[in-house]
Amino acid sequence: MNYRTYLVAGCFLCIGIAKNPNGIATAGSSFRKSRQLACVFETSKIIPLTKELEIIRLNVRLLLSGTESEEARRSHSENHPQDNIPSFFVKESSLDILQHANEDINTLDCRISAYFTANTQIIWPGREIRASSLDSWFICTIKHTAEKYMTTAFLVQTHKENENHSQGQLSPGIAEQSHVSAVFLVHTRPSVVRSALSKDVLFDCAFSIDHQADVTIQNVEMRDEGTYSCSVSVSSLTGEQAIQLQIEEKPTVIVNVNSLSLVEGEQYKLICDIRNYYPLDAQAQWLRELKGSRKVPDVVKNVLSSNHRQSSNGTYSFSRYFLLTASLKDNEHTYTCRVDHQSLQAPIRRSVIVQVREGTSIIWVLLLLLGLSVCLAVVLHYFYKVKSTAKPKPY
Numbered sequence: 083m084n085y086r087t088y089l090v091a092g093c094f095l096c097i098g099i100a101k102n103p104n105g106i107a108t109a110g111s112s113f114r115k116s117r118q119l120a121c122v123f124e125t126s127k128i129i130p131l132t133k134e135l136e137i138i139r140l141n142v143r144l145l146l147s148g149t150e151s152e153e154a155r156r157s158h159s160e161n162h163p164q165d166n167i168p169s170f171f172v173k174e175s176s177l178d179i180l181q182h183a184n185e186d187i188n189t190l191d192c193r194i195s196a197y198f199t200a201n202t203q204i205i206w207p208g209r210e211i212r213a214s215s216l217d218s219w220f221i222c223t224i225k226h227t228a229e230k231y232m233t234t235a236f237l238v239q240t241h242k243e244n245e246n247h248s249q250g251q252l253s254p255g256i257a258e259q260s261h262v263s264a265v266f267l268v269h270t271r272p273s274v275v276r277s278a279l280s281k282d283v284l285f286d287c288a289f290s291i292d293h294q295a296d297v298t299i300q301n302v303e304m305r306d307e308g309t310y311s312c313s314v315s316v317s318s319l320t321g322e323q324a325i326q327l328q329i330e331e332k333p334t335v336i337v338n339v340n341s342l343s344l345v346e347g348e349q350y351k352l353i354c355d356i357r358n359y360y361p362l363d364a365q366a367q368w369l370r371e372l373k374g375s376r377k378v379p380d381v382v383k384n385v386l387s388s389n390h391r392q393s394s395n396g397t398y399s400f401s402r403y404f405l406l407t408a409s410l411k412d413n414e415h416t417y418t419c420r421v422d423h424q425s426l427q428a429p430i431r432r433s434v435i436v437q438v439r440e441g442t443s444i445i446w447v448l449l450l451l452l453g454l455s456v457c458l459a460v461v462l463h464y465f466y467k468v469k470s471t472a473k474p475k476p477y
Contacts, residue, residue, distance in 0.1 A: 112186060113146075113183055113185060113187055114180045117145070117146035118143055118146065118187075119143070119187055119190060120141065120142075120143060120192065121141075121144050121192035121194050121222070122140070122192070122193050122194070123140045123141075123142045123168070123194045123195065124139050124195045125137075125138050125195065125196060140168065141167055142167060142168045142169065142170060142194060143168070143169040143170065144172070144192055144222065145169050145172065146172060147171065147174035147176075166258075168258050168259070168260070170220070170222070170260050171259065171261045171262065172262055173262070173263045176262075176264035177291075179224065179235060179264070179267065183224050183231075189226055190224055190225070190226060191226075191227055192222065192223070192224050193222070193223045193225075194220055194221070194223075195220065196218070196219070196220055197219035197220055197221045197236065199219060202216075203216055204217065204219060204318050204319065206238070206317055207293045208292070209238070209240070216241070217238050217239060217241065218238070219238050219239075220236075220237040220260075220262065221237070222234070222235040222236075222264075223235075225273065226273075229272050229274045230271060230273075231270065231271035231272060232269070232270055232271075232273045232323055233267060233269045234268045234269075234321050234323060235264045235266070235267045236265055236266040236267070236319055237262040237263065238262060238263050238265055239261065239263075240263075263292070264292075265291065265292045266316055266321060267289060267290045267291075267321070268287070268288070268289050268314050268321035268322070268323050269288040269290075269323070270285070270287050270323040270324075271286050272325075273323075274325075274326045274328060275325060275327050276328045276329075276330050277327065277330070278329070278331050278332070278425075279329060279331050279395060279396070279397065283327060285325050287299075287314075289314040289321065299312075307327055307328060308327060309325070309326050309327070310326075310327060311323070311324050312324075312325065329360055329361070329396075330361070330424060331358060331359055331360040331397050331425060332423065332425045332426060333356050333364055333423050333425075333426075333430065334356075334357045334358050334359075335354065335357075335419065335421050335430045336355045336357070336432065337355075337419055337434055338355075339434055340435075341434065341435045343437040343439070344406075344408035344436065344438050344439075345408065345438070345439055346409065346441040347407070347408060348407075349405055349406065350405075350406050351404075351405050352368070352404060352405075352406050352417060352434060353403040354366060354402045354403065354432065356399060356400055356421050357397075358399060359397055359423055360398060363424065364398070364400075364422070364423045365423075366387075366400075366402045366419060366420070366422075367381055367382075367402070367419070367420050368381070368382035368385050368402060368417060368419055369382065369419075369420055370415060370417055371416040371417075371418060371433075373413075373416075382404055385402055385403070385404045386402070386403055386404065387400060387401070387402050388401040388402075402419065409438060410438055410440065413436070413437060413438040413439075414437060416434065416435050416436070417433065417434045417436060418431050418432065418434075419431070419432045
């Protein structure tokens with residue numbers, strides 16, 4: 083199996099807000115149009131008594147800049163005090179995610195979490211290093227619900243000197259309004275790749291940073307089916323995206339005869355071979371379809387299955403078969419082998435048309451034999467008379 087890695091350098095994220103009067107984007111609107119996205123902020127805490135880790139999830143907003151002024155944002159906050167949802171405002175100078183994430187907001191799943199730096203300052207080109215205050219870093223992951231793509235953005239919030247970090251916080255690590263910059267992005271599409279056997283596979287992994295720099299790209303070795311990771315490291319940050327590779331091979335379906343002509347009472351073994359499919363799960367049924375009927379076909383009973391056989395390339399095969407005893411009611415009826423598998427958009431059907439003719443009666447056979455015996459006796463008597471007549475007389 084041959085695989086190639088496809089890496090594309092790109093730039094994609096520019097974030098802030100355009101709101102309608104109630105502050106919520108209308109259903110069906112695109113991310114580019116609404117410039118806001120409902121997200122879930124995930125954090126955790128240790129429960130003192132049990133020492134167990136509790137996962138906390140809060141509803142937040144990701145807001146894209148470039149459509150309104152800071153005064154309008156503050157005015158919106160004053161006019162809508164009941165809206166207590168924390169917001170992440172991404173500055174206009176940030177990278178542009180809309181290049182890859184311009185979809186209906188109802189099809190996007192957004193998750194934000196804190197990126198823990200172990201109380202060390204992340205050295206990032208263009209950002210001031212200050213011993214008295216540490217920047218806050220976040221990871222924002224936007225995933226298409228139909229698995230078209232996934233984007234991970236590193237967001238950084240700069241704290242001013244002598245700023246009280248807990249002021250206005252609804253939860254540890256998240257303020258009512260956090261103004262952040264997107265400085266590093268990793269993008270893959272699609273997040274699930276399906277391929278037949280012995281085909282080349284392209285894994286699309288894109289990255290973007292807010293400055294010119296040498297980066298190290300690491301990709302795991304491509305081996306058969308499984309989960310692969312595209313890892314991009316810039317300075318002390320590492321962005322990683324997972325791509326799921328699923329192998330799907332369509333089955334080949336063959337029946338041992340296309341048409342069948344039988345005498346009433348005669349038996350014939352109908353075999354349906356399902357070959358070279360992957361993954362293992364495949365379903366096969368024999369159906370009996372009545373001539374000229376629009377009813378649902380009957381499922382043939384007493385059908386047997388062979389064991390699954392695995393070939394050297396990893397695909398599977400098996401057979402479904404039954405013994406058909408010909409009956410006049412089967413005449414011109416159709417027996418169909420129907421096969422379902424996850425690699426198929428529609429089931430595969432292979433059919434056999436059966437012709438059944440009436441068997442010869444034993445009485446007619448006996449009469450025929452009697453007639454032949456009489457005819458034979460007459461012929462023998464005739465030859466005997468001729469021979470006797472032709473014999474010379476003694477004088």
